[in-house]
Amino acid sequence: xxxxxxxxxxxxxxxxxxxxxxxxxxxxxxxxxxxxxxxxxxxxxxxxxxxxxxxxxxxxxxxxxxxxxxxxxxxxxxxxxxxxxxxxxxxxxxxxxxxxxxxxxxxxxxxxxxxxxxxxxxxxxxxxxxxxxxxxxxxxxxxxxxxxxxxxxxxxxxxxxxxxxxxxxxxxxxxxxxxxxxxxxxxxxxxxxxxxxxxxxxxxxxxxxxxxxxxxxxxxxxxxxxxxxxxxxxxxxxxxxx
Numbered sequence: 001x002x003x004x005x006x007x008x009x010x011x012x013x014x015x016x017x018x019x020x021x022x023x024x025x026x027x028x029x030x031x032x033x034x035x036x037x038x039x040x041x042x043x044x045x046x047x048x049x050x051x052x053x054x055x056x057x058x059x060x061x062x063x064x065x066x067x068x069x070x071x072x073x074x075x076x077x078x079x080x081x082x083x084x085x086x087x088x089x090x091x092x093x094x095x096x097x098x099x100x101x102x103x104x105x106x107x108x109x110x111x112x113x114x115x116x117x118x119x120x121x122x123x124x125x126x127x128x129x130x131x132x133x134x135x136x137x138x139x140x141x142x143x144x145x146x147x148x149x150x151x152x153x154x155x156x157x158x159x160x161x162x163x164x165x166x167x168x169x170x171x172x173x174x175x176x177x178x179x180x181x182x183x184x185x186x187x188x189x190x191x192x193x194x195x196x197x198x199x200x201x202x203x204x205x206x207x208x209x210x211x212x213x214x215x216x217x218x219x220x221x222x223x224x225x226x227x228x229x230x231x232x233x234x235x236x237x238x239x240x241x242x
Contacts, residue, residue, distance in 0.1 A: 082106055
């Protein structure tokens, strides 16, 4: 379920799937995408994305991550957040793992509480995040943090994330809403231009064919199937590199 609440020119959008710690499946990605579009159509000048319960977003729902439509729904939603003409603030009050880290990265600004944790444990599961995620992570948090998250499957707690640049302001949901209210009073056309210019000038670059092929190979690999079996059987995976 996706809950929405209007605070003047600020629209708050909350993941409300506490029984799965706000894990994203195909339906929730599509619902979040629709909620974002509806908020902008309703005149929102700033969006605040957050989650109910103790987690911001625990990642992709691994029970449905293999659905044919999941990747299209996930990346369609993430890229829509980036393309919006209004700023997006992520209020990260707890763990943001996997797709949760991607969701926080898709926001323009991140307000993080002390319990915030970031991680991209794809190599432990045989999964892969797309080149856009890797580029965005490196631009926001730097190459060192990106390598620790991607190659060592490390998690960044609040302090480490703040040092890396993933945390723009320390605080809770109320802090995020207050900051969003300040931003909403700024010139909308200038904000839209600034957001577009940053994205196009810093992030737009063609993805090399070999990178795209390597991403597709991960999702078609035997290791991905082994990762799923190991999770179901509650054992360590035996990856073979094929």
